Amino acid sequence: MIANFTEFSRVWSALHGNVAIRGLIAGWLRISYQIARLCMALRIGPSVITLMGVIAAAATALFAPHWWIAPILTFSLMCEGVDGSVAIIQNRVRNMGAVLDAIADRVAAALWGVV
Numbered sequence: 001m002i003a004n005f006t007e008f009s010r011v012w013s014a015l016h017g018n019v020a021i022r023g024l025i026a027g028w029l030r031i032s033y034q035i036a037r038l039c040m041a042l043r044i045g046p047s048v049i050t051l052m053g054v055i056a057a058a059a060t061a062l063f064a065p066h067w068w069i070a071p072i073l074t075f076s077l078m079c080e081g082v083d084g085s086v087a088i089i090q091n092r093v094r095n096m097g098a099v100l101d102a103i104a105d106r107v108a109a110a111l112w113g114v115v
Contacts, residue, residue, distance in 0.1 A: 001040075002089045008033050011088050028081070035078070036085035046087035046097065050104045053079025057108035064114055073112065080105055 002008045009021050009029060021029060039049060056076035060069045083101060087093045 001091055005030065005033050008036075008085070008088055011093075012085070015084075015088070015093065029085075032082050032085040033089070035082045036089045039082070039086045040089055044086070045090065046083045046092055047100070049079050049083040049086055050101055053077075053083065054104050054108050054111075057111035061111040061114035076108060076112070080108055 002011065009026075012029060013019055013021055019025065039045075053076045056072050056079060060073045060076060063069050063072070084093075084098075087097060
């Protein structure tokens with residue numbers, strides 16, 4: 001388990017080609033880290049978050065062009081950004097998980113395109 005934001009940032013950076021964590025990336029990672037900690041407390045795993053993101057993306061496609069899809073789209077985007085953070089914090093980073101997440105990201109993006 002990742003104990004603090006500094007360690008989380010180090011692991012995240014290593015998984016993303018040692019990218020520097022500053023500016024918007026640092027801001028997003030602070031938000032993502034806090035959401036991931038909440039998910040951990042609620043015992044929600046990264047695969048569940050990925051699935052929730054794809055389901056929310058499908059909902060945006062099904063219910064477009066209604067005004068109320070904006071929060072659903074926002075939720076879907078958040079899930080797609082937080083699932084990896086949850087995997088890092090829960091020490092559940094796996095190659096197969098990364099592959100499945102990448103596929104889910106492409107499916108979600110295609111569904112968002114319907115909107």
